[in-house]
Amino acid sequence: MFDNIIGNNKNKQILKNIIKNNNISHSYIFSGIAGIGKLLFAKEFAKAILCLSDENKPCNRCKSCLSFENNNNTDIIIIDEQEESIKTEIIKNLTRNILEKPVQNSRKIYIINNSENMTKEAQNSLLKTLEEPPDFAIIILITSNENLLLNTIKSRCIKIFFENLSNNEIKEYFDRHSIEFNNNMLNSFGGSIKKAIELNEKRDMYEKIASIFDKLDDKNELEILNLKESVFNNKEDVYSILEYINTLFYNKIMQDVNNTKVYEKCIEIIEETKIRLKRNSNYDMTIDWTLLSINASIEGND
Ligand SMILES: [Zn+2]
Numbered sequence: 605m606f607d608n609i610i611g612n613n614k615n616k617q618i619l620k621n622i623i624k625n626n627n628i629s630h631s632y633i634f635s636g637i638a639g640i641g642k643l644l645f646a647k648e649f650a651k652a653i654l655c656l657s658d659e660n661k662p663c664n665r666c667k668s669c670l671s672f673e674n675n676n677n678t679d680i681i682i683i684d685e686q687e688e689s690i691k692t693e694i695i696k697n698l699t700r701n702i703l704e705k706p707v708q709n710s711r712k713i714y715i716i717n718n719s720e721n722m723t724k725e726a727q728n729s730l731l732k733t734l735e736e737p738p739d740f741a742i743i744i745l746i747t748s749n750e751n752l753l754l755n756t757i758k759s760r761c762i763k764i765f766f767e768n769l770s771n772n773e774i775k776e777y778f779d780r781h782s783i784e785f786n787n788n789m790l791n792s793f794g795g796s797i798k799k800a801i802e803l804n805e806k807r808d809m810y811e812k813i814a815s816i817f818d819k820l821d822d823k824n825e826l827e828i829l830n831l832k833e834s835v836f837n838n839k840e841d842v843y844s845i846l847e848y849i850n851t852l853f854y855n856k857i858m859q860d861v862n863n864t865k866v867y868e869k870c871i872e873i874i875e876e877t878k879i880r881l882k883r884n885s886n887y888d889m890t891i892d893w894t895l896l897s898i899n900a901s902i903e904g905n906d
Pocket of ligand 1: 655656661662663666667668669
């Protein structure tokens with residue numbers, strides 16, 4: 605169970621124990637940042653709950669497991685809306701449908717992905733079901749922002765918290781899937797495989813940043829200042845880019861012991877940039893300040 609999923613080993617053990625002891629509750633919240641495998645965990649857990657084998661659940665061989673693999677296990681219902689909000693109508697359907705007995709199994713499982721997208725009204729209509737679920741029903745709410753779930757919902761569910769993945773775990777993911785990646789980018793992924801995949805596709809841009817910072821001694825002022833247009837126009841990735849530049853400077857400290865002060869100063873500038881951005885300082889002005897300050901501290905070294 606869970607062999608194909610990387611990370612969160614503690615949760616693997618918790619969920620395995622629940623299956624082993626047949627100590628299954630009616631409602632769970634799987635909480636943690638996006639892109640760390642919560643939905644995969646939920647599917648595997650659901651498959652194991654319904655597995656007809658006596659041991660080693662999910663067996664991947666019984667009727668229930670096979671029908672799940674073929675996407676026609678009618679007793680596992682996954683709500684995975686691509687729209688921004690999960691409307692009341694969808695949840696009302698669920699609350700009606702959940703009263704009908706399972707077809708193939710003794711239990712019936714509902715998984716709601718991105719459950720924080722349920723409107724307040726939708727959450728309220730789910731609440732009644734959570735308060736008095738049919739004996740055979742299990743609901744798993746998956747969320748990357750549990751603050752958006754009503755307290756009344758949360759108090760009805762057993763919460764399982766998923767940790768961000770470590771850099772080694774993300775490395776393992778890329779290795780298992782034979783995907784090329786840039787080691788220096790690992791800190792930029794923020795522990796999320798989803799983010800790692802997205803940013804890995806922009807690897808060229810990150811490598812371009814590295815090529816500029818690699819030849820810092822050549823007085824490439826213009827290239828540093830140009831980063832504003834060529835790199836920092838990716839506002840949504842700004843923290844990943846800053847993290848990456850920090851990694852580059854940390855590497856330089858290791859490689860170039862004579863100039864550690866300069867690089868330490870640059871790291872300070874990047875840290876200050878993060879603080880300014882989090883304080884909602886003007887984006888353009890902040891980035892101008894960052895690049896000019898980095899440039900000044902490098903030139904001051906000559
Ligand atoms: Zn099975």
